[in-house]
Amino acid sequence: xxxxxxxxxxxxxxxxxxxxxxxxxxMLSEDPCFVYRKADNDSVALVSGGGSGHEPMHxxxxxxxxxxxxxxxxxxxxxxxxxxxxxxxxxxxxxGVLLLIKNYTGDVLNFETAVELLHFEDIPVGSVTIxxxxxxxxxxxxxxxxxxxxxxxxxxxxxxxxxxxxDLGQLEVLARDLNNKSRSFGVALDACMVPAxxxxxxxxxxxxxxxxxxxxxxxxxERRKTCDVQSLVADMLKELLENTGYxxxxxxxxxxxxxxxxxxxxxxxFTAGDELIVMVNGMGATPxxxxxxxxxxxxxxxxxAGFKVARNLIGNYCTALNMEGFSVTLLKADEEALKLxxxxxxxxxxxxxx
Amino acid sequence: xxxxxxxxxxxxxxxxxxxxxxxxxxMLSEDPCFVYRKADNDSVALVSGGGSGHEPMHxxxxxxxxxxxxxxxxxxxxxxxxxxxxxxxxxxxxxGVLLLIKNYTGDVLNFETAVELLHFEDIPVGSVTIxxxxxxxxxxxxxxxxxxxxxxxxxxxxxxxxxxxxDLGQLEVLARDLNNKSRSFGVALDACMVPAxxxxxxxxxxxxxxxxxxxxxxxxxERRKTCDVQSLVADMLKELLENTGYxxxxxxxxxxxxxxxxxxxxxxxFTAGDELIVMVNGMGATPxxxxxxxxxxxxxxxxxAGFKVARNLIGNYCTALNMEGFSVTLLKADEEALKLxxxxxxxxxxxxxx
Numbered sequence: 001x002x003x004x005x006x007x008x009x010x011x012x013x014x015x016x017x018x019x020x021x022x023x024x025x026x027m028l029s030e031d032p033c034f035v036y037r038k039a040d041n042d043s044v045a046l047v048s049g050g051g052s053g054h055e056p057m058h059x060x061x062x063x064x065x066x067x068x069x070x071x072x073x074x075x076x077x078x079x080x081x082x083x084x085x086x087x088x089x090x091x092x093x094x095x096g097v098l099l100l101i102k103n104y105t106g107d108v109l110n111f112e113t114a115v116e117l118l119h120f121e122d123i124p125v126g127s128v129t130i131x132x133x134x135x136x137x138x139x140x141x142x143x144x145x146x147x148x149x150x151x152x153x154x155x156x157x158x159x160x161x162x163x164x165x166x167d168l169g170q171l172e173v174l175a176r177d178l179n180n181k182s183r184s185f186g187v188a189l190d191a192c193m194v195p196a197x198x199x200x201x202x203x204x205x206x207x208x209x210x211x212x213x214x215x216x217x218x219x220x221x222e223r224r225k226t227c228d229v230q231s232l233v234a235d236m237l238k239e240l241l242e243n244t245g246y247x248x249x250x251x252x253x254x255x256x257x258x259x260x261x262x263x264x265x266x267x268x269x270f271t272a273g274d275e276l277i278v279m280v281n282g283m284g285a286t287p288x289x290x291x292x293x294x295x296x297x298x299x300x301x302x303x304x305a306g307f308k309v310a311r312n313l314i315g316n317y318c319t320a321l322n323m324e325g326f327s328v329t330l331l332k333a334d335e336e337a338l339k340l341x342x343x344x345x346x347x348x349x350x351x352x353x354x
Numbered sequence: 355x356x357x358x359x360x361x362x363x364x365x366x367x368x369x370x371x372x373x374x375x376x377x378x379x380x381m382l383s384e385d386p387c388f389v390y391r392k393a394d395n396d397s398v399a400l401v402s403g404g405g406s407g408h409e410p411m412h413x414x415x416x417x418x419x420x421x422x423x424x425x426x427x428x429x430x431x432x433x434x435x436x437x438x439x440x441x442x443x444x445x446x447x448x449x450g451v452l453l454l455i456k457n458y459t460g461d462v463l464n465f466e467t468a469v470e471l472l473h474f475e476d477i478p479v480g481s482v483t484i485x486x487x488x489x490x491x492x493x494x495x496x497x498x499x500x501x502x503x504x505x506x507x508x509x510x511x512x513x514x515x516x517x518x519x520x521d522l523g524q525l526e527v528l529a530r531d532l533n534n535k536s537r538s539f540g541v542a543l544d545a546c547m548v549p550a551x552x553x554x555x556x557x558x559x560x561x562x563x564x565x566x567x568x569x570x571x572x573x574x575x576e577r578r579k580t581c582d583v584q585s586l587v588a589d590m591l592k593e594l595l596e597n598t599g600y601x602x603x604x605x606x607x608x609x610x611x612x613x614x615x616x617x618x619x620x621x622x623x624f625t626a627g628d629e630l631i632v633m634v635n636g637m638g639a640t641p642x643x644x645x646x647x648x649x650x651x652x653x654x655x656x657x658x659a660g661f662k663v664a665r666n667l668i669g670n671y672c673t674a675l676n677m678e679g680f681s682v683t684l685l686k687a688d689e690e691a692l693k694l695x696x697x698x699x700x701x702x703x704x705x706x707x708x
Contacts, residue, residue, distance in 0.1 A: 002543040002544065002560070002561070002563065002580050002678070003543075003644060004543075004583040004586070004640065004644035004645070004647055004648045004680065005582065005583055005644065005647055006582045006583055006584055006647075007582075011643075011647070012643075014647050014650055015643040015644070015646045015647040015650075016646075017650050018646035018647050018648070018649045018650030018653070019646045021649065021650055021653050022646065022649055022653070022666050022668055052643065053641070053643065055641060055642040055643040055646070056642050060642065189356040189357075189358075190356065206356070207356070209356065226356050228359065228360045228361075229357075229358040229359055229360055230360055232358070284639070284641050284642075285638070285639035285676055285678070286358065286676065287407070287409060287638050287673065287675050287676050288409040288410050288414065288638075288670065288673070288703070289365075289366075289369040289406065289407065289409040289675075290357060290358035290359065290369070291358070292369045292370075292372035292373045292376065292409070293358055293359055293360075293365070293368050293369040293372050294358045294372070295372045295375065295376055296368055296369075296371050296372030296375055299372070299375050299376070312376050314376055315703075316642065316670070319641060319642070321641045321643075322639055322640065322641050322678065324356070324639070324676065326358065344706075345706050349642070349669075350705075350706045351704075351705065351706065352698075352699050352704045352705065
């Protein structure tokens, strides 16, 4: 295994330390581990987290107009409840804390425990689970759909709404609405190498790709032969656009009752004329040039299908260590969402320099 | 070969098209190929270029406060003189055009021809060659030292000076001064795959790294065994800091005489107490998390040696397709350089979203 690391057990600790050394406005709690910033006003604290290995998500998105804090687990491993609990206590203001969770069984379990613990401390707390991956319904680590790239877009838009002063209930409604308007689909050309495992997470032949891959290398719809990017994107757009009429039950925290409600939620269908925010996201080892080549196909395909690409984001945002491949996320955006998308953001991974 | 491309011969054309579709403020000349933006004032037009495969460098840096235009060659191949010539004519204002060249034999030859052609058109033109790589003196494609990561830093700082209205002569002096204050050193963990070749550019065993690699996979100082990032960075800093007393002859364009002068220029030594801008640059396939782990070692090593890390830049800026590895660039910065570093920049690869 060739990696820029010291001891495997120190990987996350040292990388987070490096982040905070580079960007001194970020503060580090070592035990339990979380990264946070001072509140610049009394806005709701938006907190996310999950297994490490997806950088810059989430800690690289801490900054005015986006996250207040992030709780990194070990690589591809959920953070523990006490990370989110102590983090929530540290960043709470009078307006409360909103946790954004990617839909993986471990994450959901641990975040939900943290929600309950924060509630018992009389901290106003909410949580929204993101499940945007249309590739598979149940997967290696998930009941339901996986939470992937839309997390980046939702953290940005909801972060802007938090910054302007929206209250906890409004932010929950907004985040759930955005999640219902989001879809992602990923493809791997080559597997990633997990430090603790010391080997690649799966194996692909020289002419094979994983179609519908998750952000930990979980299997997708099928292993298929390589093809040109035009054909590949055409197939991805088909999956993204034709996956209609889908609803699922998501647990939502009832602050008044202090209990979980089971809420049926419908994923919105996409129809010609919709305005979309489009992310072409590198999985870690894909050159920027190829992402732009892929974006060209995505843009042309969407315009040909009658959609309007209103905004775009192209680069490495929701990665899987050094996996080669990319994902496409589409978010159906109204004027309000576009306004929040365009609002200033000052996070280390989304701005110029230190 | 697994790549997100269509036909090999269309790779650069389509990727540049994707860039301009994503960022409509960028304009594309197809034949000869260059990317440019409208002048927002009558400042000197800063133009760079070189072989493709190093994205986001250069076209991703076109924007107010940085480049006016970029001329992409085929992958790892110099652009032709007529690309820079037509580009220079298109973006010239009354204050002229400054070409920034990375020191590779092909680039220097073709850029110098373009300088002469622009001069014959009565366009005020200057050129500065960047040669910051301390690893080797002569290399596969270079007489002298290679031009690598410092190009990013110099384009930013000189771009800010152009934006505030500095004239051509001032910008040339500034760029040469910054080049004399810059050093870079790179390491490859794994080779990249060049589309036209259909195979990796070199081969490394599972426990080998290339120490001192160039941005096209050119050999460095030695092929050595892998080690932890702390030891690796310590060795890189030794090369960066102990490489002293070095001068070389660089050709500079004499606008008055219309001819080239041979100018002896001294690389400045670095001494404890110096303030540094530090870039930890991914070569394309290195996870952001590992770059931050490497930055931690760079920061600690420099502070221990008595330097002050005044600014930092961490991410994929000067890449080699999907090469795994990273480089460290140090630039000795005075107050003026830091002020220009901090000036606003509005380029696609250095800001939030579209």
